[in-house]
Amino acid sequence: MVGEGSDSVFGKILTIMTSETLDQGQMSCEEIRKNIQKYVDKWRNVEGSLIMVLHDIQEDIGYVPREWAMEIGKALDIKLARIYEVLTFYHYFKLKPQGKHSIHVCTGTACHIKGAPAILEILKTQLGFNVGETTADRLFNLDVVRCVGACGLAPAVVIDGEVNGKSTPEKIIEKVKSLQS
Amino acid sequence: MNTEIIKATINGTPVEVPAGTKILEAARKVHIKIPTLCKHQDLLPSGGCGLCIVRVKGSPKMFRACTTPLENGMDITTHDAEIVETRKTVLELILSNHPDECLTCGRNTNCELQRLSAEFGIRDDKIKRYVPDLPKDASTGSIIIDARKCIKCGRCVQVCQEIQNVWALSFLHRGINTKMAPCGDISLAESPCIRCGQCAAHCPTGAIVEKDDVPAVWDALHNPEKFCTVQIAPAVRVSLGEEFGLPPGTDLTKKIYAALRRLGFKAIFDSNFSADLTIMEEASEFVDRFTKNPSSLPLVTSCCPSWTDFMEKMHPDFIDHFSSAKSPQQMMGAMVKTYFAQKNNIDPAKIFQLSIMPCTAKKFELERCKEMKSSGYPDVDCSITTREFARMIKQSGIDFDSIPEEKADSILGEHSGAGVIFGTTGGVMEAALRTAYNVITGKNLEKEAIDIQSVRGLDGVKEATIGVGNFNVRVAVAHGLANVEYILDKVREAKQQGKESPYHFIEVMACPGGCIGGGGQPYGVTDNLRQKRMAGIYQCDRNCPVRCSHDNPEIKKIYADFLGSPRSEKAHELLHTHYQSRPIYQR
Ligand code: SF4
Ligand code: SF4
Ligand code: SF4
Ligand code: FES
Numbered sequence: 001m002v003g004e005g006s007d008s009v010f011g012k013i014l015t016i017m018t019s020e021t022l023d024q025g026q027m028s029c030e031e032i033r034k035n036i037q038k039y040v041d042k043w044r045n046v047e048g049s050l051i052m053v054l055h056d057i058q059e060d061i062g063y064v065p066r067e068w069a070m071e072i073g074k075a076l077d078i079k080l081a082r083i084y085e086v087l088t089f090y091h092y093f094k095l096k097p098q099g100k101h102s103i104h105v106c107t108g109t110a111c112h113i114k115g116a117p118a119i120l121e122i123l124k125t126q127l128g129f130n131v132g133e134t135t136a137d138r139l140f141n142l143d144v145v146r147c148v149g150a151c152g153l154a155p156a157v158v159i160d161g162e163v164n165g166k167s168t169p170e171k172i173i174e175k176v177k178s179l180q181s
Numbered sequence: 182m183n184t185e186i187i188k189a190t191i192n193g194t195p196v197e198v199p200a201g202t203k204i205l206e207a208a209r210k211v212h213i214k215i216p217t218l219c220k221h222q223d224l225l226p227s228g229g230c231g232l233c234i235v236r237v238k239g240s241p242k243m244f245r246a247c248t249t250p251l252e253n254g255m256d257i258t259t260h261d262a263e264i265v266e267t268r269k270t271v272l273e274l275i276l277s278n279h280p281d282e283c284l285t286c287g288r289n290t291n292c293e294l295q296r297l298s299a300e301f302g303i304r305d306d307k308i309k310r311y312v313p314d315l316p317k318d319a320s321t322g323s324i325i326i327d328a329r330k331c332i333k334c335g336r337c338v339q340v341c342q343e344i345q346n347v348w349a350l351s352f353l354h355r356g357i358n359t360k361m362a363p364c365g366d367i368s369l370a371e372s373p374c375i376r377c378g379q380c381a382a383h384c385p386t387g388a389i390v391e392k393d394d395v396p397a398v399w400d401a402l403h404n405p406e407k408f409c410t411v412q413i414a415p416a417v418r419v420s421l422g423e424e425f426g427l428p429p430g431t432d433l434t435k436k437i438y439a440a441l442r443r444l445g446f447k448a449i450f451d452s453n454f455s456a457d458l459t460i461m462e463e464a465s466e467f468v469d470r471f472t473k474n475p476s477s478l479p480l481v482t483s484c485c486p487s488w489t490d491f492m493e494k495m496h497p498d499f500i501d502h503f504s505s506a507k508s509p510q511q512m513m514g515a516m517v518k519t520y521f522a523q524k525n526n527i528d529p530a531k532i533f534q535l536s537i538m539p540c541t542a543k544k545f546e547l548e549r550c551k552e553m554k555s556s557g558y559p560d561v562d563c564s565i566t567t568r569e570f571a572r573m574i575k576q577s578g579i580d581f582d583s584i585p586e587e588k589a590d591s592i593l594g595e596h597s598g599a600g601v602i603f604g605t606t607g608g609v610m611e612a613a614l615r616t617a618y619n620v621i622t623g624k625n626l627e628k629e630a631i632d633i634q635s636v637r638g639l640d641g642v643k644e645a646t647i648g649v650g651n652f653n654v655r656v657a658v659a660h661g662l663a664n665v666e667y668i669l670d671k672v673r674e675a676k677q678q679g680k681e682s683p684y685h686f687i688e689v690m691a692c693p694g695g696c697i698g699g700g701g702q703p704y705g706v707t708d709n710l711r712q713k714r715m716a717g718i719y720q721c722d723r724n725c726p727v728r729c730s731h732d733n734p735e736i737k738k739i740y741a742d743f744l745g746s747p748r749s750e751k752a753h754e755l756l757h758t759h760y761q762s763r764p765i766y767q768r
Binding site for chain 2: 080
């Protein structure tokens with residue numbers, strides 16, 4: 001499996017695009033306006049309505065697209081700059097669509113020494129994305145964390161909240177493959 | 182109003198101030214300087230940097246002098262060993278995230294962080310330096326943001342949001358990841374930024390500086406093929422001296438002409454002349470609307486490119502009210518490449534026209550739209566700020582202090598007092614009214630009335646009614662774009678109710694104080710400094726034998742020789758432009 005490059009099943013993941021992963025940002029302004037209206041109506045006269053609207057959108061579609069933020073700004077008469085100040089202040093809000101599964105590679109000192117870089121490398125080459133990115137099919141997110149407190153199990157990789165101790169590139173790729181199907 | 186007087190002591194000295202006064206200002210009153218970094222006099226204190234900490238007797242914690250109001254009976258210590266040591270640590274922490282690049286920085290020798298490090302005698306990197314690798318944003322062509330040098334004081338954001346109401350910059354993320362940038366991963370050029378440079382003027386460090394166009398000017402001067410010409414803006418002459426240790430407001434017009442000649446410019450012109458030309462066109466437009474088509478009022482001035490950009494982005498419903506007259510910078514360029522070139526038999530393709538401006542937006546104006554090339558060539562080839570010009574003089578070996586005064590070139594150099602007051606808020610209005618008065622009544626304003634005091638000064642919005650013959654002309658003047666809203670809303674409201682506009686004529690300049698407070702002026706601007714520069718401008722006006730644009734003999738000559746009359750076909754072709762609605766966000 002290792003080193004099969006873009007011919008592997010993971011290479012193929014990148015090219016599969018299904019309709020349900022279609023970027024919300026591709027809607028027309030008209031459609032977006034219609035969509036956000038219900039959120040805006042719900043919270044219109046409530047103090048702190050901005051954050052509630054953003055919260056609901058994050059809950060419902062998993063991130064807050066830029067085009068949506070612009071329409072919210074118009075509907076609530078709030079500057080886009082202010083909306084982003086809120087969006088970027090709370091880690092809760094995502095600005096890009098997130099993958100179905102999250103992969104956090106620990107790069108704390110112990111994990112780094114015990115082989116985290118090799119794991120990161122294989123994930124990057126096999127899935128074709130970088131740290132902080134999501135695969136084109138929206139299946140996986142890749143992130144690094146400083147230390148998950150599992151140094152005894154180094155190197156650790158957290159997949160969907162579950163710690164995989166004493167990881168190897170092979171084991172991780174195996175796990176990722178099982179999630180893909 | 183709260184007029185309660187607070188009594189306290191600072192470093193053992195009794196002090197009395199009105200309630201609400203912050204410890205910082207109270208200390209200043211008794212001649213004590215508390216070091217500050219994030220606080221700027223134009224802005225509300227944010228308490229961000231922690232440098233201004235002081236001790237209040239009886240309290241275990243330290244207080245920030247910039248945000249803490251003085252209270253009755255407080256016994257304050259501003260300097261002791263521990264306070265100074267803490268301040269030093271604060272600075273060392275800031276420096277540990279700051280690149281070690283003073284020698285190649287745009288603020289070298291003129292940076293608030295650098296000055297404090299020098300004053301505190303910081304000699305080594307006590308804390309290991311970590312500077313995240315962040316890209317520069319040079320997308321606007323006017324200013325360059327180098328986020329690595331940002332100390333997160335928030336001044337730029339406050340200026341951009343509160344004073345200019347543009348909201349191009351925002352305070353994104355938090356903690357160590359905090360950054361001042363346009364929202365949503367876009368470049369500044371794609372944001373609503375109007376290139377006013379007020380963020381650069383208020384930044385304490387080199388994190389936001391003007392784009393340096395000096396190398397392009399040297400290239401032109403060293404190119405034997407080029408015939409180099411130059412114009413200087415009204416506001417530059419009263420501020421340049423600050424770069425050479427002279428008091429703000431010193432009029433250096435004639436020394437500047439001399440320095441320009443020594444730099445190698447073959448013809449030296451003055452934007453004051455083209456300001457007179459702008460007035461001829463704009464006043465004629467105003468009188469025309471006022472007498473023949475009052476429903477098309479108010480007329481709004483358009484010589485500030487940041488304001489024009491702002492209007493196109495945020496208030497396109499005012500497009501029809503904008504004067505189509507180009508700014509003095511562009512009018513001068515158009516005249517140099519047509520009239521001057523023809524008269525002197527010079528190929529306009531070989532002419533290089535530089536403008537020296539108090540302004541970063543003027544760099545952007547050069548390419549604003551196709552009318553900026555109406556002579557068939559770019560009206561103006563390059564625009565540099567007062568700060569860049571000061572550097573050129575220093576690079577050239579000219580001893581500016583002792584250089585004897587010289588005159589500008591004729592014919593695009595002579596100017597009236599009305600031309601020079603363009604450099605300050607209220608000035609364009611005053612200049613236009615002096616000429617409109619003459620056009621409507623056939624007479625000049627009386628000597629005592631020629632200084633139109635009601636439109637002068639630093640109030641954010643100035644409203645006045647000026648008697649012009651049998652008419653009353655209602656005018657409004659705003660500077661600092663946040664002040665514009667009030668005026669525009671009043672006009673809109675009247676329009677909606679089908680009433681006459683509350684104003685006939687509106688002047689707007691983007692920068693607080695007008696161009697004297699421009700984003701390209703020497704650093705350290707405060708209201709006090711603006712006032713001194715403004716006084717210098719009005720002194721220039723009083724010193725002029727001719728006070729009105731229409732009395733400028735060279736203006737008369739250029740209409741007689743070349744343009745015909747104001748708003749003739751030729752004038753329209755060369756001196757006017759158009760506006761269009763633009764999206765606030767390009768992406
Ligand atoms: S140049 Fe003016 S508009 Fe642009 S970011 Fe700076 S302050 Fe804001
Ligand atoms: S860019 Fe300058 S003004 Fe803005 S926060 Fe950073 S240091 Fe302060
Ligand atoms: S007020 Fe003057 S200096 Fe400021 S942006 Fe406008 S033209 Fe430039
Ligand atoms: S000057 Fe008071 S906290 Fe920065």
